[in-house]
Amino acid sequence: MRQIVLDTETTGLSWEKGNRVVEIGCIELVERRPTGRHFHRYFNPGREMEPGAQEVTGLTLEFLQDKPRFETAVDEFIEFIRDSELIIHNASFDVGFLDYELSLAGKHFGRITDHAGVLDTLAMARERYPGQRNSLDALCRRLGVDNGHRKLHGALLDAELLAEVYLGMTSGQGDLGLAASGEGDGAAAAATATRLASATVPRVLRLASAAEEAAHAERMAKIAAKAGKLLWPGTASGA
Template identity: 75%
Template sequence: MRQIVLDTETTGLSWEKGNRIVEVGCIELIERRPTGRQFQRYFNPGREMEPGAQEVTGLSLDFLRDKPRFETVLDELLAFIAGAELIIHNASFDVGFLNYELSLAGAHYGRLEDHASVLDTLAMARERYPGQRNSLDALCKRLGVDNGHRKLHGALLDAELLAEVYLGLTAGQGDLGLAPLGEPETASRLPGAVAIPSAPRRVLRASDTELAAHEARLQKISAKAGKCLWPGPAA
């Protein structure tokens, strides 16, 4: 399975108020393993950063002014995520902004969901840890992911942390060992796992004494209940 861990940074909290994406960061996973392929771009939003957004990202319009506009990089981004499962924390936020950007670029782009499926790790975390804080920082602490270097929010940095958090949330969801009889078991998809060859299956058959005892038990049940739903060999 090909998955893309994705995060965005924006000029503010609401695309409905005209806020725009200023950074996209993506990490590629194949069969739950990072491939080393990444996608990261800054964008000129054509508007000022809101004070709160500038504070948490450290980005300013002065820094972003010479960066490309989102629509000029859109085809490259869509090619990178095409057909993948997107892993996003609080997906409704990022998907809302991405769909807004797609709509500004042209109706022919459709919606993000036309290009990739979406998995929300915030929903996963809330199901696993109900009633607890499930922010990215809280999950890093809970799952032992080192985020000490995260002084500011950044799309690529947050995608890297989220990749580790996702693997922690889904630890153990590898191969279930359901290979056909006679074929070697495949290795678990978890990093570091090894394949365990299947051993020959032993077939244990009941002895004559055990069969006679079983038949006597069925007859006793039939005599007491009037009918036995599991007839013996003579039936």
């Protein structure tokens, strides 16, 4: 089974008000194991970031001005997600924005669900943990996933965290879960990181330009400088 853990960052909270996608991050899982393949892009939205969005992402129009428009990467994006199951936290938000972007790129692109299935981990969490906070940060804490380095929202970073959260919530459905008998939260997170690393088959995919990889590496380096570490160290170098 091929799954794509996906997250987006946007210029604001509502595509109906003309807000746009500025970042997409995707992590590929096959049979619940990370393959090392990812899709990551920044986009020039052609409009200002709303103050709240800029604050939580750290992205500015100045940073995004030399990035490509969404329509230049739409074919690559669709090819990457095609025939997969998309794992998204609060899927209605991301899918709404992506459907809007596809409509602007051309009616023939259809909708996200024309190309892939969708699994909403927020709905899954609400069913499993009724009455509790089920944000990504809350789930990381509950499942022992170390997110201490998450000072800013970033699509690829959040997709990586969501991959671990998803595996944690579905640990009874495969052999790569977060559950570990007798382990505390920190030990469980360390054991999970080790399992994820050993499960990854490194591949080099040239899905992003050198400029985009450099921009991402620079941003992750700033986060690492503040936090002192990254949960997925290869991210800082664009691997």
